[in-house]
Amino acid sequence: MSTRPTSAKKAARAAASAAAHALTADVDGAKDAVASAVTTAQVALTGTGDSPDPYVPRHGDARYDVTHYDLDLTYRILGNHLDGRAVISLRTRVAVRSIDLDLNDLRITKFSAKGAKVARWSQSRAKTTIRFASAVAAGTEMTLTMAYRGNPHPMRGIDGLAGWEELDDGVIVASQPHGAPSWYPCNDRAANKATYTITVTTDSAYSVVANGVLASRRTSGQRTTWRYELAEPMSPYLATVQIGQYELTRHEPAKASLGRLPAGSRTVPWTLAAPPMLRRAATSAFADQGAMIELYTKLFGPYPFAEYTAVVTADRLDIPLESQTLSTFGSNYCTRDWPSQRLIAHELAHQWFGNAVTAAAWKDIWLHEGFACYAEWLWSPEAGLATTDEQARTHWAKLSRLPQDLVLGDPGPQDMFDDRVYKRGALLLHALRLTIGSDTFFRVLRTWVERYKYTTVTTEDFIATAEDVADRDLGALFAAWLDEAPLPPLP
Numbered sequence: 001m002s003t004r005p006t007s008a009k010k011a012a013r014a015a016a017s018a019a020a021h022a023l024t025a026d027v028d029g030a031k032d033a034v035a036s037a038v039t040t041a042q043v044a045l046t047g048t049g050d051s052p053d054p055y056v057p058r059h060g061d062a063r064y065d066v067t068h069y070d071l072d073l074t075y076r077i078l079g080n081h082l083d084g085r086a087v088i089s090l091r092t093r094v095a096v097r098s099i100d101l102d103l104n105d106l107r108i109t110k111f112s113a114k115g116a117k118v119a120r121w122s123q124s125r126a127k128t129t130i131r132f133a134s135a136v137a138a139g140t141e142m143t144l145t146m147a148y149r150g151n152p153h154p155m156r157g158i159d160g161l162a163g164w165e166e167l168d169d170g171v172i173v174a175s176q177p178h179g180a181p182s183w184y185p186c187n188d189r190a191a192n193k194a195t196y197t198i199t200v201t202t203d204s205a206y207s208v209v210a211n212g213v214l215a216s217r218r219t220s221g222q223r224t225t226w227r228y229e230l231a232e233p234m235s236p237y238l239a240t241v242q243i244g245q246y247e248l249t250r251h252e253p254a255k256a257s258l259g260r261l262p263a264g265s266r267t268v269p270w271t272l273a274a275p276p277m278l279r280r281a282a283t284s285a286f287a288d289q290g291a292m293i294e295l296y297t298k299l300f301g302p303y304p305f306a307e308y309t310a311v312v313t314a315d316r317l318d319i320p321l322e323s324q325t326l327s328t329f330g331s332n333y334c335t336r337d338w339p340s341q342r343l344i345a346h347e348l349a350h351q352w353f354g355n356a357v358t359a360a361a362w363k364d365i366w367l368h369e370g371f372a373c374y375a376e377w378l379w380s381p382e383a384g385l386a387t388t389d390e391q392a393r394t395h396w397a398k399l400s401r402l403p404q405d406l407v408l409g410d411p412g413p414q415d416m417f418d419d420r421v422y423k424r425g426a427l428l429l430h431a432l433r434l435t436i437g438s439d440t441f442f443r444v445l446r447t448w449v450e451r452y453k454y455t456t457v458t459t460e461d462f463i464a465t466a467e468d469v470a471d472r473d474l475g476a477l478f479a480a481w482l483d484e485a486p487l488p489p490l491p
């Protein structure tokens with residue numbers, strides 16, 4: 001049973017949810033309906049119609065969906081030079097005369113299209129516009145092929161810099177939320193998930209880690225080509241390339257232990273990628289990674305991808321970051337203490353919450369960060385520290401002393417990564433658990449992942465899932481935590 005929204009805010013959220021779903025709807029057989037839904041969705045999400053998500057203005061184009069990216073990159077570390085070839089398969093969602101791609105400060109040198117006749121294309125600093133010779137019908141499939149090159153660098157957004165970045169000796173790509181166009185041409189909206197092939201050729205002294213499974217590695221002369229295949233659809237900002245003098249240590253899936261999973265069942269292999277000089281510290285810091293995978297598999301359901309990789313850079317980094325199938329940590333997280341361990345757990349949890357199940361719009365960022373933060377508190381007792389309930393009550397007390405001016409359900413682009421989003425989101429989940437009981441709560445989480453993995457979602461979808469699984473109206477609980485600024489008490 002799902003209770004219909006009653007309050008005005010819930011109704012508004014439901015409308016936005018319906019619109020966001022229309023944005024991800026399949027166009028086949030419903031072209032007119034989708035065309036009008038796109039218009040409604042753009043109005044609902046932005047009020048202007050020029051950008052699908054107001055948290056990342058001027059990114060993305062809701063008129064088409066990319067279905068596959070085939071990226072073939074040659075990278076010279078000395079000089080930070082990128083030579084790229086992108087083959088982009090896409091399908092139009094409405095009738096179009098033109099479409100836009102996002103690519104920042106890299107120059108396209110060759111362009112061709114199959115499946116539609118292109119009259120001309122033009123490139124400004126961050127947008128490439130493709131104009132067709134005549135109107136292209138909704139549902140048209142086409143392939144765009146382009147060669148591009150330049151010196152990639154992080155891209156500026158409302159929230160700061162993100163994207164391709166040089167390390168002291170290598171590269172990190174940390175694109176959340178707006179940095180994807182810093183290294184490849186894309187339709188940069190989270191709601192457009194696609195599959196990827198990422199091929200990188202670079203100096204043989206370096207290792208390359210990218211999304212998905214390593215399909216081949218070939219060395220020719222001084223260069224090595226690494227090809228990764230990602231079968232599970234991914235939002236553009238989660239695509240990444242990590243280049244460094246890394247040793248890759250693969251851990252085969254552990255047999256279930258500690259009673260977390262049924263006897264005989266297995267999890268997934270995971271790889272530690274770290275510079276040789278950090279190997280000992282990294283091995284110690286990540287000693288519980290396999291057990292974390294096991295715990296979360298038990299609580300959230302099967303790990304949603306084929307493998308997991310933790311990359312440790314030689315550089316220190318302010319914060320770790322999740323990408324689909326891997327996470328990246330600075331050398332400063334190679335410790336056994338809680339500040340590192342909680343983040344090793346946090347980034348892993350994003351594989352379920354954020355990567356497999358992804359918010360269609362950034363205002364719903366709590367669906368990523370609240371869940372990953374709650375996963376830290378679930379790991380805490382396993383690490384011999386406070387219980388999940390003690391963690392929640394400690395953080396409730398801390399949060400209650402901070403300004404009460406943040407609305408979790410729409411924090412605004414300036415505050416989307418504010419720590420209060422993380423903690424309040426986690427506290428909402430704890431409040432839900434205390435309200436419906438632990439068994440039902442974890443059934444909600446497993447149903448959520450099972451129902452929505454590889455797609456994009458809204459807050460309203462989560463409320464509906466919780467009400468569906470718990471078989472009760474939870475509207476008042478969610479409204480207090482999501483729509484009002486004051487911190488509600490824990491039940």
Ligand SMILES: [Zn+2]
Pocket residue numbers: 346350368369372
């Ligand atoms: Zn996070």
